[in-house]
Amino acid sequence: GAGVSQSPSNKVTEKGKDVELRCDPISGHTALYWYRQSLGQGLEFLIYFQGNSAPDKSGLPSDRFSAERTGGSVSTLTIQRTQQEDSAVYLCASRPRIPGQVNSPLHFGNGTRLTVT
Amino acid sequence: QKEVEQDPGPLSVPEGAIVSLNCTYSNSAFQYFMWYRQYSRKGPELLMYTYSSGNKEDGRFTAQVDKSSKYISLFIRDSQPSDSATYLCAMSAYNYGQNFVFGPGTRLSVLP
Numbered sequence: 001g002a003g004v005s006q007s008p009s010n011k012v013t014e015k016g017k018d019v020e021l022r023c024d025p026i027s028g029h030t031a032l033y034w035y036r037q038s039l040g041q042g043l044e045f046l047i048y049f050q051g052n053s054a055p056d057k058s059g060l061p062s063d064r065f066s067a068e069r070t071g072g073s074v075s076t077l078t079i080q081r082t083q084q085e086d087s088a089v090y091l092c093a094s095r096p097r098i099p100g101q102v103n104s105p106l107h108f109g110n111g112t113r114l115t116v117t
Numbered sequence: 118q119k120e121v122e123q124d125p126g127p128l129s130v131p132e133g134a135i136v137s138l139n140c141t142y143s144n145s146a147f148q149y150f151m152w153y154r155q156y157s158r159k160g161p162e163l164l165m166y167t168y169s170s171g172n173k174e175d176g177r178f179t180a181q182v183d184k185s186s187k188y189i190s191l192f193i194r195d196s197q198p199s200d201s202a203t204y205l206c207a208m209s210a211y212n213y214g215q216n217f218v219f220g221p222g223t224r225l226s227v228l229p
Contacts, residue, residue: 004160033215042221043161043205056215091160102168102211103149108160 002026004109006092012115013082021077021112025094032075033095033106034067038088046090049075082116089113120144123206123220132229136193140206140220143187147208147218150182152191155203155222164204165191168211196227 005024013019025032034046045059049069060066064082069075079086093106123140130136138152149168153161165180167173173180181190189208193200203222210216 006160033217043219045215045217048215050215058215093160103209105151105163105166106207106217107163108153110158110160113158 004092004094004107006090006109006112008112009110010113010115012117015084015116016081018078018080019082019114021079021090021092021114023075023077023092023109025073025075025092026096026107027073029094029096029107030072031095031097032069033093034075034077035091035093036088037091037111043091046077079114082114084116087114087116120218121206121208121220124223125221127224127226129226129228130196132196132198132227134196134227136196136200136225136227138191138193138204138206138223138225140189140208141187142189142208142218144208144210144218145184145187146210147187148184148211149209150180150189151207151209152178152180153205153207154200155205157202161205198227198229201226 007022030051032049036044047067048056064080067077089111091108091111093108095104095106098104121142151166152164154164155161167180170182170184177194179192203224205222206220
């Protein structure tokens with residue numbers, strides 16, 4: 001079946017511009033995550049959506065970052081007034097809730113490679 | 118001390134070798150363990166996940182968990198050049214919450 005889809009795959013923008021990154025999770029997956037991966041660095045948690053609950057925004061690095069998830073499916077990560085330090089790969093992941101299991105693994109998209117010049 | 122430690126490598130082995138990749142962790146609340154493989158310019162791909170101590174096997178891959186030592190391993194048998202990638206361990210507590218913690222990844226090269 002279709003995996004997690006992210007667009008665009010690459011984005012080059014000028015410092016100070018706003019960017020929107022899109023994530024289409026796997027159909028039926030109730031949880032959606034955004035992570036950031038910088039060159040040579042591990043995965044940095046940004047934000048988490050679970051069903052209709054309020055999102056966990058504890059990982060957002062500044063108020064220039066925001067995200068929304070419409071209709072419990074597609075999510076958009078917005079970065080306002082981009083800075084060069086925002087250059088990274090932004091990864092989206094989704095996760096199902098499996099009856100009878102106490103947890104389930106994340107399934108990742110291929111990411112959006114953001115370059116701020 | 119970081120919650121999850123993983124040797125970043127790079128690790129180079131000849132084709133056909135047995136590869137051992139390891140992570141240690143400090144939080145005893147972690148009960149759910151995953152291994153991901155990430156090729157260059159791709160997202161992490163789930164290889165294996167397990168809840169319990171002991172071994173779990175899937176083809177050439179074996180995941181091993183030792184909760185008493187807070188130590189997990191991934192073994193790759195008969196390694197192939199196509200196994201060349203970065204391997205990430207990840208772990209979480211027993212719930213559907215947010216808290217997944219990832220190791221920094223080990224870069225593996227399997228030489229033909």
